[in-house]
Amino acid sequence: MSGNSTYQPKTGLTRWLDSRLPILRLAHDTMTTFPTPRNLNVWYTFGAILTFFLAVQIVTGIVLAMHFLPSAVLTNGGTSSVAFDSVESIMRDVNYGWLLRYMHANGASMFFLAVYIHMFRGLYYGSSKAPREILWILGVLIYVVMVATAFFGYVLPWGQMSFWAATVITNLFSALDQVVPHMGGAHAPGIGTMIAQWLWGGFAVGDATLNRFFSLHYLLPFVIAGLVGLHIWALHVPGNNNPLGIDVQGPQDTVPFHPYYTVKDGFYLCLFVIIYAFLVFFHPDFVGNPDNYTPANPLVTPPHIVPEWYLLPFYAMLRSIPQKLFGVLVLFGALATLLFVPWLDTSRVRSMRFRPMMKQFFWVFVADCILLGYLGSQEPQAVWHLGGIDVPLLWPARIGTLYYFVFFFVVMPFLPLIETPLERPKSIAEAVLGTAQPQAAE
Amino acid sequence: MRIVLPLALAAALLAPTLAAAQTADSEPLPPRSLDLSFQEPYFGLYDRAALQRGYQVYKEVCSACHSLNRIAFHDLGAPGGPGFSEAQVKALAAAAKVPAEPNDKGETYNSSGERITRPGIPADAMPAPFANVEAARAANNGAAPPDLSVIVKAREGGANYVYSILTGFGQKPPPGFKVLAGKYYNPYFAGRNISMPPPLTDGAVTYSDGTKAAIDQEAKDVVTFLSWAAEPKMEERKQLGFEVVAFLVLLSALLYLSYRRVWRDKH
Ligand code: HEM
Numbered sequence: 001m002s003g004n005s006t007y008q009p010k011t012g013l014t015r016w017l018d019s020r021l022p023i024l025r026l027a028h029d030t031m032t033t034f035p036t037p038r039n040l041n042v043w044y045t046f047g048a049i050l051t052f053f054l055a056v057q058i059v060t061g062i063v064l065a066m067h068f069l070p071s072a073v074l075t076n077g078g079t080s081s082v083a084f085d086s087v088e089s090i091m092r093d094v095n096y097g098w099l100l101r102y103m104h105a106n107g108a109s110m111f112f113l114a115v116y117i118h119m120f121r122g123l124y125y126g127s128s129k130a131p132r133e134i135l136w137i138l139g140v141l142i143y144v145v146m147v148a149t150a151f152f153g154y155v156l157p158w159g160q161m162s163f164w165a166a167t168v169i170t171n172l173f174s175a176l177d178q179v180v181p182h183m184g185g186a187h188a189p190g191i192g193t194m195i196a197q198w199l200w201g202g203f204a205v206g207d208a209t210l211n212r213f214f215s216l217h218y219l220l221p222f223v224i225a226g227l228v229g230l231h232i233w234a235l236h237v238p239g240n241n242n243p244l245g246i247d248v249q250g251p252q253d254t255v256p257f258h259p260y261y262t263v264k265d266g267f268y269l270c271l272f273v274i275i276y277a278f279l280v281f282f283h284p285d286f287v288g289n290p291d292n293y294t295p296a297n298p299l300v301t302p303p304h305i306v307p308e309w310y311l312l313p314f315y316a317m318l319r320s321i322p323q324k325l326f327g328v329l330v331l332f333g334a335l336a337t338l339l340f341v342p343w344l345d346t347s348r349v350r351s352m353r354f355r356p357m358m359k360q361f362f363w364v365f366v367a368d369c370i371l372l373g374y375l376g377s378q379e380p381q382a383v384w385h386l387g388g389i390d391v392p393l394l395w396p397a398r399i400g401t402l403y404y405f406v407f408f409f410v411v412m413p414f415l416p417l418i419e420t421p422l423e424r425p426k427s428i429a430e431a432v433l434g435t436a437q438p439q440a441a442e
Numbered sequence: 443m444r445i446v447l448p449l450a451l452a453a454a455l456l457a458p459t460l461a462a463a464q465t466a467d468s469e470p471l472p473p474r475s476l477d478l479s480f481q482e483p484y485f486g487l488y489d490r491a492a493l494q495r496g497y498q499v500y501k502e503v504c505s506a507c508h509s510l511n512r513i514a515f516h517d518l519g520a521p522g523g524p525g526f527s528e529a530q531v532k533a534l535a536a537a538a539k540v541p542a543e544p545n546d547k548g549e550t551y552n553s554s555g556e557r558i559t560r561p562g563i564p565a566d567a568m569p570a571p572f573a574n575v576e577a578a579r580a581a582n583n584g585a586a587p588p589d590l591s592v593i594v595k596a597r598e599g600g601a602n603y604v605y606s607i608l609t610g611f612g613q614k615p616p617p618g619f620k621v622l623a624g625k626y627y628n629p630y631f632a633g634r635n636i637s638m639p640p641p642l643t644d645g646a647v648t649y650s651d652g653t654k655a656a657i658d659q660e661a662k663d664v665v666t667f668l669s670w671a672a673e674p675k676m677e678e679r680k681q682l683g684f685e686v687v688a689f690l691v692l693l694s695a696l697l698y699l700s701y702r703r704v705w706r707d708k709h
Contacts, residue, residue, distance in 0.1 A: 038708060076511050077574030079589055088512055088592065091675070098675045099682070255708055263704050267697040274690045281683020282483045285595060293596035293672075294588075303632070 005029050030236055035254035036261050037242035039432050043121040044240070046114050048265035049272050053111040054228065058221050060104040061153075067094050070214035072158060072207040072296070080295040083158035083210060102284040108150050109287045110276045112310035115143055123341070124362055126350025127241040133342035135234040140338045142227045145220055147311065147335075152217035154308060158210060159292030164305045166205045166213070170196050172318075175325040204298065244431055245351025246424055253428035304379055312376030313369050317404070319380055320397035330401065337408050344408055347416040354422040358415055365407045372400045467619050471629045473599040473606040478666055480676065481601060484684075487677050488670050493524035495649055496667025499660050502647050504590065507582060507638075509570035512591035513671050516564035522677035523670055535562035540569045583624040585637030594665070594672040601669045606630040608661040611640035 007025040009015040018025055067090050071082035090097035119139070122128055128136035151169060155162045177190030189197070201208030239248060248254055255261075279286055287309060291302050307315050314331055321327035337344075352359045375397045384391040425431040480486045497518065500510065515535035518526045526534065539559035544550050552558055562569070570589075572578035578586040588596075597603045610630040621627045625635040642657045649655055670676070 076509070076589065077570065077572065077578070079509075079575050079586070080511070092512065092517075098679060102679075259704050260708065263697065263701045267694060267701045270690060270694040270697050274687060274694065277683065277686050277690055281679055281686060284679070290596050290598050290600075293592045 006033050030232070030257075031262075032256065032258040034236065034257040035239065035248070035251065036257045037240050037248055037253060037428055038255045038260075039242050039244060039428050040240060040261065040264075041243050042268055043117065043124075044242075045265045045268035046118040046121065048261075049114045049269050050111065050118060051228065052269055052273075053107055053114060054221065054224060056103060056107045057111060058225070060100045060107065061218070061221065063100055064090060064104055065214075065218060067097065068156065068214070070156065070211050072210050081158050083156065084295040087157045099280070102280045104153075106276065106279040106284065106287060108153065109279070109308070109310065110272070111146070112150070114272070115146065116310070119143065119338075120366060123365075124352050125241055125243055126245050126345065126347070126352070128342040129345060129350055130342070131238040132234070132241060135231060135238070136342055137339055138227055138231040138234055140335075142224055142231060143338075144335060145224050145227065149217060149220040149224065150308065150310070152213040152220070155210065155213045156217060157292060158296045160294045160296055160300070160302050161289045161292040161305070163205060163296035163298065164302055165307055166209060168305055169307075170199050170205060170209075172328050172331070173199065175328045178325045206298075241350060242428060243351060243353065244425060244428060245349065245354070246428065249427050306377055309373065309377070312374075313372035314376070316372040316376035316397045317401045319376070320394060320401050334401075334404060337405070341408065341412070344412040345416075346413050347419070347421070349421040349424065351424075354424050355419060356422065357419045358411070361407060361411045361415065364403070368400050368403045368407070371396065372404070375400065467616050468634050470632050470634060471606075471610075473602040473630055474609075476602050476605050476662065476665070478601065478662065478669075480666065480669060485680065487680070488522070489666060490525045491651060491653075492663045492666040493670055494526065495647075495651070495653060496663035496665070496670075497524055498647055498649065499642075499664040500590070500667055503641050503660075504664065505568070505571060507571055507578075507587040507641075509572070509589045510568040510591055510671060511570060511589050512567070513674075514565055514567045515562060517674060519564075520674065523674055524667070531564050535564045535566060538562040538566070538569055540566045583637050587638065590668055590671065592672045594669045596672075601665045603630065604668060605661050605665045607636070607638075608642055608664070609658060 005025055005028075007018075007022075007028040009018045009024070014024055017023070067086060069082045069086040073082045074080070075082055075085050087101065090101050092098075094100070122136065122139065151165070155166045173195045174190070174192040176192030176195065178192075180191035182188050183191050183194055197203060199209070200206065201212060242248075289306065289308075306312070314334060317334055318327045318331045321330055347355060347358065349355055352362055375393055378393055380394075382393045384393060384396075425434075478486075478489070478492075480488045500508075515531050515538070518524050518534065519528055519531040538561070540562045542550065542558045542560040545558065550558055557573070559569075572581065572586075575586050594600050594604055599606070607628060607630050610628045611626060613627065613629060615621055615627045615634070619627070619634070622635045625637055626639060627634060628636040628638075642660045644656050646657075646660060647655050653659060673679075
């Protein structure tokens, strides 16, 4: 599907440009004529939504960075800091600064909501399977860099949660002290502590940490943009997968991207942006933590340290394991597992529409992720009272963590041995225009 | 040694039960719900008169202990705020004593060691009662009164919480609850022992608009004022939000119609 360009430069200037830098040809082939399966449903609009939010984060972020001061130096008689003050001054003194900041902070949440839907969509329709393995892996890398970017961003306003989230997360590295307790000499710190100190630029989270996190927070979105470019390139070689999970067989199965999917993506993007606008304008602090409006104070630990909602499932996994190093390995293992999904899933059928058993395990998996998210938001020693029995939340968290891994390492590879897939339609065109799959027409 | 071990064991076993017994009493109550105009998330605006009265409460009561660093006098006249006139703002600023810049001899302290002050101008921030957090702590029994500029956003429960704290004094602690020396019982505060003495009394201020200054009224007014201080652009935000959402709804209707038209013969 790549390589057969239909672009025809019409003017002297575009002909001249086309034989030197065929950039208009590229745009034409990827955004206009690109043959796209005619049966993509609403869940396929999230790619466009994600691109939009990356742009929103970069544009609002660049303007915020013109006013933000990454300094932990104390102000107001020791009760605040330069960074915290600069964010408050963005909210109060910069024209539409409040709008920029609320768009940026809530934009991060919408970005993650979209990426989770996008990823679950990929799992459900088997989009990671051949020939789209690299496409999927690039997606996982984008997600991991997004997590890092959002973590660095959350540290910048230098509130209590900023400071303590940075402390908790960077301290994860000190678990490696169990591997090498002393780096050279019995009194030297362990390898984990050394890494943590190297990250901090000192002996604790402080001014140096804030400065470098700002630098990285500015850098990484452009790394994401580069990865997104590769991701789209890797998409345009095999073309889109689709809700039926069957291959495109010819022109009767596709429509040109423009205007069919520009208008469809545009419509659903607009609906999604309405939700975003509700958060920004009417509930701007809904996803935030009130503690982050208290300036960072290294001497006062907040009673309940929690990350932003989009990282809660991983936080629940980390806390469900009593042994620190093992907990950290589980945390990173949960992310790394995603890289292997193309090979873990051994079914020949891509779409779970035709996999009656896998479909159920999938929805349990979605529920499991939501449950872990909820558990991550609770106090670590919280207890459920179930009809007279006290269940410490640690236990559901452990079971949830276990299921996460069982889903990938047991269900995915072995379920196809016992599952009989349903019969699939012969072609997309038949399914859309014929009678086999009425609801697939969307 | 022989006696220490069993004791330590017993303590270890008893500690969680004791801790549990204590948390039951020192666990804060959920804040009481208010129904102030600005709390309505879509159209609710501030009550201008309440903002002006609230400023009076802040100035005459709270400012003895709490700073309000992020608010300057000219904010009191800015759109979406208390709406004092330019002349009123000037007068309010001039009545305040703010730390002076170095004089022509380079001094900021006079011969008796006091900070030299000058009358404020509208661009000045509200003067803080203490020079630094250590001084604030020393004067308040070890607990520094926090800056109030964003306090409403910095607490779970927001305006309801601050209102509950201000009106939550004077209740009888449950039997066995220990009110610590120099602290006051307040069931809405974490741990229920607060270092702030009850700041409001009936008639603590005299309102010029004739409103009766009961504790509850004063609390509502100052909470309105502090909510504005934490979110001075709230009115602008909600108004712009209405326009943006209306535009987006219209746009999505148009996009939907285009979508149906473009796809008409494709499925
Ligand atoms: C992948 C895209 C991005 C994500 C997910 C992201 C996420 C975040 C988050 C979660 C915050 C904390 C918001 C808060 O609670 O106040 C933040 C703050 C910030 N970000 Fe970003 N960001 C992104 C891109 C950028 C870019 C490209 C820039 C600059 C060029 C930028 C500059 C800033 C600045 C200056 C702040 C501090 C001001 C504030 O806290 O609002 N961001 N970011």
